Amino acid sequence: MTCLHSYVTDLHIHIGRTRSGAAVKITAAPSLTLENIINYAENIKGIDIIGVIDCHVKETLEEIKEYLADGEAYERKDGGVQFRRVTLFLGTEIEIYDENCHGPIHVLVFMPTIEAMELFSAWMSVRMKNPTLSSQRLYENGNNLQKKVKELNGLFIPAHIFTPFKSLFGKGVKSSLTEVFDPSMIDAVELGLSSDTSMAQIVTELESYPFLTNSDAHSLEKMGREYQFLRLDEPSFDEFRLALKGIGGREVETNFGLHPLLGKYYQSICADCQSKITKGACEACQSTKLIKGVSERILELPLHTPVRKRPPYIHQIPLEFIPKLGKKTLEKLRSHFQTDMNIIHSATEEELSKVVSPQIVRAIFSARKGELSIKTGGGGVYGKIIEKN
Template sequence: MKTYFADLHIHIGRTQSYRAVKITAANNLTLDNILIEASRNKGMDIIGIIDCHSPEVLIEIENGIKDGRYEELEDGGVRYEQTTLLLGSEIEINDERCIAPIHTLVFMPSVEKMKQFSNWMSERLKNIHLSSQRIYESGLTLQRKVKELNGLFIPAHIFTPHKGLYGSGVKASLKEVFDPNLIDAVELGLSSDTKMASKISELSRYPFLTNSDAHSLPRIGREYQKIILNEPTFKEFKLALEQREGRYIESNYGLNPLLGKYYLTTCAKCGAQADSQSSQCLICQSKRFTKGVSNRLAELADQKDETKSRPPYIHQVPLSFIPGVGPKTLEKLKNHFGTEMNILHYVSVDELKNVIPEKTAKLIQAAREGKLSLEAGGGGVYGKVTKE
């Protein structure tokens, strides 16, 4: 068995023909660029691209396989250099059971299965070419179709105020919308962690995933998991979610929730921090608020946290968040030490000091140890690192 790093929520911005896929994603977030960045710069062993249902993306993948640049693996996934691509799709559900739209992730074991899924969805979406589109079908029907195709079903960024399962989609329980038996894992999102999420008893049965939801190349790998597998394939990943045959998630690496965009409740008009019980903003008197994940989880909690029975969740600040690590410094570090995973996990402080200022090296070490001071985010604005 070996250790693999996996980030399973990455968007495509444009296809080779410059057709939009995820409209809000960067234009240079193409299939080839994602694979190059993940393999050569980030050091990600497994990535999930969640726009693979888009017909032009599927064509690019098939062409890459024909050209010999990619290799489709027998046990699922597509290999590029040191990285395995898992074929995924992000879908929005808003059936009669939902209070508000909910985003979900789906992963298919092969190109052929994803093509079948794309064809099925094309009759139920307004635009099959775009990412995160609303499916005109019930969540239960979607779950059953995914399982019919031997895929994985994972609710996405479940606590996010906008389009998260608990953030806005249900009153209190996932059973209001989904069949609990057809869920393989849940994705926490940037503003929560294992300690927070494990206070909800109905989540006790599911693995927790921490992913970047990258809308640009630099954001790839800002959250990820370390997984123990025999090989980086779809089949092995599924076994890890089931904790079978020695495969499992060893640890989750993610932002301290304070750094997420929705940790605090804020005024929806002026962005001022607000108490969750406030009826009116003290600054601008608006009565509209964006409820923070911390407040929403306090409403939902029905047990003490169960972190002892789960993989450790390690609060890790991405290199790009650390004061002093700008693009030039990051490039210098990668030129000396290779990938960002290598820099974050394996390079000693003394080695860092030989390349960058001692102060910056110590900040990277403090980030590894969770010793940085942070200012909480909310209302769509990231938190930030303030000092050591």
């Protein structure tokens, strides 16, 4: 009899540097090494399944194979690489800008095995200028990329789909994903930090796709700022595939993400003076240049009344966003409760009160309940939690 369990899952984590110190994601922290990612997921964040999306890089693959050779990890027969209590899914983030795009589009691709990722990496290496770096532009048609992914039994997931820059609906297409992709070869979509289920589910073309919420971590602390609970029989690639299809009780059980108001691109902002702008010229400086917010961009797409029943979306405030919760206090909490997931989801008010001040206890519980006041973000600047006196 199948016994399903919930697994904390974050499928968009970058590598900053390889073991030798070579840069992979230029804008990511050097501390984002594979070893540190595994340790942080297991011992600090409490994440069960991670997607490392720079596994197309040859040195990254070689490092993973070294772990296998040393007996510190093993390939699961049903897909994924097991490191102690953490399962790694082999992924890559790719930038597409073919003749059908109106702007660059980032997509996530996941492969079930090291062999499949090696084949995919070799295929990509002659179609991009620098295969040793993250999120490189692929000089290939979007449909052809999808076909190759499916040929290798992989998963194809457009990333942070509403972000103004480098996303499917940000600038990639005018009104339909069919301008670039074959809808039948998309397995899920990643929402991004400035949208949630209530916003995305009204977009007609997204009705058939499951929603994923991932951190897009460029530092160790950003891991797990968005995540989901996957309900699976075991933490494997094949089980994840079944969950995306909703087969046998497997499912995306709950999405946890930033309140969209905290995202960097929720509202439209004047590109010149950073003032809030709606229509026409900026009232502050009369500029007509704007960085269009996700909340406005969604309303330009074909919309409908959603039919599909979606998992709950919980507006989860990361601990680093909570006022007065500095590094030393966070270390104290982690020392007492082991992982961030325990602090965020499990610790009682009484237990927290023994470790931190009443003000921080109230803030943590207000964050759990979605009761914190927020200053809205936009134009590349995160929103902020407003402290109450």
